[in-house]
Amino acid sequence: xxxxxxxxAVATSASAPDAPTRRQATLTRNGRTIGMVWQRELIRLxxxxxxxxxxxxxxxxxxxxxxxxxxxxxxxxxxxxxxxQEFLFPGILSMSIITSALFSAVSIVxxxxxxxxxxxxxxxxxxxxxxxxxxxxxxxxxxxQGLILVVAAPIVGVxxxxxxxxxxxxxxxxxxxxxxxxxxVLATRIERMESFQMVMTLVLQxxxxxxxxxxxxQNLPTWLSVITHLNPATYAVDxxxxxxxxxxxxxxIDGWVVPMWTEALLxxxxxxxxxxxxxxxxxxxx
Amino acid sequence: MxxxxxxxxxxxxxxxxxxxxxxxxxxxxxxFTAVDDVSFTVAPGELFGFLGPNGAGKTTTISMxxxxxxxxxxxxxxxxxxxxxxxDEVRASIGLVFQDLTLDDYLTAEENLRFHAVMYGxxxxxxxxxxxxxLDMVGxxxxxxxxxxxxxxxxxxxxxxxxxxxxxPRVLFLDEPTIGLDPQTRAHIWDYVxxxxxxxxxxxxLTTHYMDEAERCDRIAIIDQGRIVAxxxxxxxxxxxxxxxxTFATADDALAARQLQDAxxxxxxxxxxxxxxxxxxxxxxxxxxxxxxxVGVQSVSVRRPSLDDVxxxxxxxxxxxxxxxxxxxxxxxxxxxxxxxx
Numbered sequence: 001x002x003x004x005x006x007x008x009a010v011a012t013s014a015s016a017p018d019a020p021t022r023r024q025a026t027l028t029r030n031g032r033t034i035g036m037v038w039q040r041e042l043i044r045l046x047x048x049x050x051x052x053x054x055x056x057x058x059x060x061x062x063x064x065x066x067x068x069x070x071x072x073x074x075x076x077x078x079x080x081x082x083x084x085q086e087f088l089f090p091g092i093l094s095m096s097i098i099t100s101a102l103f104s105a106v107s108i109v110x111x112x113x114x115x116x117x118x119x120x121x122x123x124x125x126x127x128x129x130x131x132x133x134x135x136x137x138x139x140x141x142x143x144x145q146g147l148i149l150v151v152a153a154p155i156v157g158v159x160x161x162x163x164x165x166x167x168x169x170x171x172x173x174x175x176x177x178x179x180x181x182x183x184x185v186l187a188t189r190i191e192r193m194e195s196f197q198m199v200m201t202l203v204l205q206x207x208x209x210x211x212x213x214x215x216x217x218q219n220l221p222t223w224l225s226v227i228t229h230l231n232p233a234t235y236a237v238d239x240x241x242x243x244x245x246x247x248x249x250x251x252x253i254d255g256w257v258v259p260m261w262t263e264a265l266l267x268x269x270x271x272x273x274x275x276x277x278x279x280x281x282x283x284x285x286x
Numbered sequence: 287m288x289x290x291x292x293x294x295x296x297x298x299x300x301x302x303x304x305x306x307x308x309x310x311x312x313x314x315x316x317x318f319t320a321v322d323d324v325s326f327t328v329a330p331g332e333l334f335g336f337l338g339p340n341g342a343g344k345t346t347t348i349s350m351x352x353x354x355x356x357x358x359x360x361x362x363x364x365x366x367x368x369x370x371x372x373x374d375e376v377r378a379s380i381g382l383v384f385q386d387l388t389l390d391d392y393l394t395a396e397e398n399l400r401f402h403a404v405m406y407g408x409x410x411x412x413x414x415x416x417x418x419x420x421l422d423m424v425g426x427x428x429x430x431x432x433x434x435x436x437x438x439x440x441x442x443x444x445x446x447x448x449x450x451x452x453x454x455p456r457v458l459f460l461d462e463p464t465i466g467l468d469p470q471t472r473a474h475i476w477d478y479v480x481x482x483x484x485x486x487x488x489x490x491x492l493t494t495h496y497m498d499e500a501e502r503c504d505r506i507a508i509i510d511q512g513r514i515v516a517x518x519x520x521x522x523x524x525x526x527x528x529x530x531x532x533t534f535a536t537a538d539d540a541l542a543a544r545q546l547q548d549a550x551x552x553x554x555x556x557x558x559x560x561x562x563x564x565x566x567x568x569x570x571x572x573x574x575x576x577x578x579x580x581v582g583v584q585s586v587s588v589r590r591p592s593l594d595d596v597x598x599x600x601x602x603x604x605x606x607x608x609x610x611x612x613x614x615x616x617x618x619x620x621x622x623x624x625x626x627x628x
């Protein structure tokens with residue numbers, strides 16, 4: 001009952017001879033609010049540089065230490081003739097995006113705890129605008145953090161052409177979109193900061209470990225193979241990997257190589273469903 | 287639904303529609319009734335106060351009027367808009383200053399104001415010209431580019447007041463705006479409020495449990511355990527209590543008491559080492575008392591009835607005792623919990 005579409009507002013007002021003008025004003029206000037919420041996430045990121053540094057530390061450790069260590073173990077390389085570190089690189093990019101996109105939703109829990117949420121909730125803007133602004137902001141922050149890692153590509157032997165880079169950015173955007181929406185869904189259900197941290201850790205590890213980000217999905221035991229194929233993140237990670245490493249082994253379902261555009265559509269669809277759910281949950285308040 | 291006026295009111299009988307109109311408003315949390323059948327009106331331009339102990343239902347009422355909580359029963363209109371069916375219109379008409387801060391610490395003062403202006407649809411071209419005088423008024427012009435986390439509590443509150451005004455609200459709700467602030471800052475904030483009323487004639491709806499703040503209101507409603515027990519101008523409420531309190535300290539209290547009793551037929555009570563007499567007009571009584579007293583008087587004081595006395599008269603206890611008694615679980619601002627699973 002807390003949802004207010006502009007049309008509702010106009011229909012219920014006592015006198016509405018200027019309805020189109022008012023609808024226009026409401027749209028403008030909501031549009032500007034989305035932009036402002038988005039901008040606020042970026043301002044906050046810029047003012048907390050430790051967040052950027054800690055966000056980069058984990059992927060770098062994984063890429064160079066785990067990558068070098070395990071890489072020396074896997075002498076014959078990865079299917080597709082890839083060096084392990086090379087294989088790992090897009091996986092680590094994905095891991096970084098998944099982590100920071102999910103965690104970006106902490107700002108919702110944070111805002112609620114420190115009162116700023118109320119400032120937004122009492123404003124005459126729709127809650128949908130607030131969620132969209134948050135999703136855009138979280139997604140942007142995640143992609144920015146992910147792209148910083150791209151400078152490591154040549155070090156681990158990944159060749160980036162302009163075309164591949166553009167494809168990579170698109171894949172990362174899709175992944176960030178879906179994961180930010182997922183994060184917001186979780187954030188609307190969680191009231192306290194501590195619980196948010198715990199739930200995130202609980203969700204993140206299986207999501208990443210079962211996605212093919214860290215090891216190839218070929219030749220796995222059946223049970224593990226089934227689970228990884230059920231994990232939606234698998235297709236997003238595969239999309240990211242194949243956009244920079246065309247020779248990488250692709251996800252197959254029963255011998256069918258899933259095309260990249262199918263993966264992209266799947267991620268887009270899941271992200272949109274999650275975002276719709278986030279809006280619904282966020283609107284259901286009192 | 288034509289609003290049925292709950293009764294003639296001297297202040298709201300003017301031609302203009304009331305700024306706030308509340309009819310039989312109820313809010314229940316489970317078995318607990320936080321606001322119990324409350325009705326009142328606030329006239330445009332009025333400074334209206336809600337006085338009561340913590341947990342009396344002041345914040346819950348404001349939360350409903352601000353559309354942050356839905357009412358369990360009854361209805362209300364703010365600036366002519368229904369709080370249930372016209373939430374967006376209500377929200378656009380009001381400004382809010384909460385008892386808990388709702389600023390973003392990592393934004394600068396200016397960014398906080400700008401963010402607010404955007405959400406309330408202040409045209410881009412007007413933001414700066416509205417912001418600067420307000421920053422000036424609350425004395426934060428020089429700190430405008432600084433992040434709010436470096437501000438003191440008083441500065442933050444002043445910024446919140448400026449923010450609540452940037453979209454030129456018709457009704458400004460101030461929920462315990464000075465709670466936890468030092469006396470100097472409180473005085474400053476009241477200067478701003480007075481100035482604003484002169485300049486903008488904004489309707490103000492205030493909650494407080496400070497008596498001196500309630501004194502400044504045009505009218506106050508005394509609220510206790512979710513009910514309005516009295517509503518009128520501070521002067522009228524105090525007049526309803528009646529007597530002034532005159533306290534004498536004399537060389538011989540027993541004799542003095544007898545003399546006063548004999549001469550005026552008043553009841554004299556010994557209290558705190560002095561004699562206390564309650565009379566309708568204390569200032570007029572003192573010279574007459576001196577006429578009959580033969581003992582030496584060391585000091586005399588006249589105290590007019592305070593809103594404290596009013597509170598005691600209507601609720602049977604002092605506001606501080608009421609506070610200790612009221613469970614603090616609902617003092618915890620219901621608005622903070624505004625957004626959880628529905």
